[in-house]
Amino acid sequence: MNLIREMRDSLVSHHLTRKKFRRIIGESGKNAKDFIHLPFSFFSILFLHVLYTKNILFSSIKYDFLNMKILIIEDNRILAKNIREYLTLKAFQAEVAFDGIMGKEKANSEHFDVIVLDINLPGKDGLTLCQELREVGNNTPIIFLTSSNTSKDVVKGLNIGADDYMGKPFDFEELISRIQALGRRNIPNKITTIQVGDIMIDTTKRLVTRKNETIELSTKEFDLFQYLVQNRGNPVDRQVLLEKVWGEFDAYMFSRTVDVHISTLRKKLGDGIIETRKGFGYVVS
Structure with a gap:
């Protein structure tokens, strides 16, 4: 090293x-x-x-954190880009969102190992975003960035599910150390549950229940339902669902696959869980 x-x-x-x-x-x-x-x-x-x-040149060199993917949600564009460039230099993958709304969309639609989240964001503040991510079962470790000198925001952030915080200005090497420390955490036994009405979703066991009765879902039905729940309140159109859940898109699939699976889910889950927003897509409220 x-x-x-x-x-x-x-x-x-x-x-x-x-x-x-x-x-x-x-x-x-x-x-x-x-x-x-x-x-x-x-x-x-x-x-x-x-x-x-990329560990191509020397087979003897190993990176403990190679391919860790980091999401930076920070409205200060210069700072955000500097963090991204530094992380890239240190062999991390990094993406940037400049407001809370974009950050939520990225956090719920892609896998990240750690989220670096500013508290004061336009569109949706960091505390609200953190709470909403935890409510839908997104347990990606979060490091708060704060310029506040008071402990009020820090305490609130940690209480609603953040894992760590750093005050601005901060040292980039310390940020790397914090990210690596969170990356070392191994929590395979942690059960993640999401509640939608009287329905409980266990994302670890991939199990959906209502009043302790199991609702049998196929693999794609579960993936589709989970994606809609992770984007709760935001309509998702058919093309996005095909790309995110099925990993592909073509005209034939576009016409039938999503609608058929949504229809089946509605029969199994009951009315009122998955709604249609005409012209926008499907949504779990």
Whole structure:
């Protein structure tokens, strides 16, 4: 890992000399020898850096947190982009949302390992967003960013389900450490339940019940219902459902598949659970 840090630090400062590069590569093992004769420029070194981060160049180098995916929800665009670039440099995947509404949509439609969430956001503030994510069973670890000097928001955030917080300004290396600490958590036995009316959804066991009676759903029916519940209150159209639940889209499927599954779900779940918003799609209220 020291070699990786040295390479990256040199890349950032543009001070990676040919001699230093050869020394680093030479110390990393014979697998690198074929790359020594690449044209020496910042861009060729950047190419090698990509190989490092994807664990292609040296099989002996392991990343404990390779491919961790981080969602940054921050309205300060400069800060958000700087966090994203720094995380990318450290071999994380990172996406950015600049307001609470966009952040909620991303958090509920994609898998993330950690969410970095600002408290003061336009559209929907961070505390409300955190609470809504927890209410629909989204248990992605959340780190709050706050510029407040009082503990009131911090205490409230932790009480509604946040996992950690950092005051602004903060050190990027400390943020990385906090993200990694949350990434180490292993909670396979935690049961996640979501309630919709008198229906309970256990997302861990993939079980749907009403008054302790199991409602038998097929795999796709469960996935479809769960996606609608995770986007509760927001209509989702057929094309989005096909792409998110089935992973594909074509004209034939568009005409029938979603409607058939929705019809079956309504029969099993009862009236009033899944509504149709004409021109917008289906919604669980």
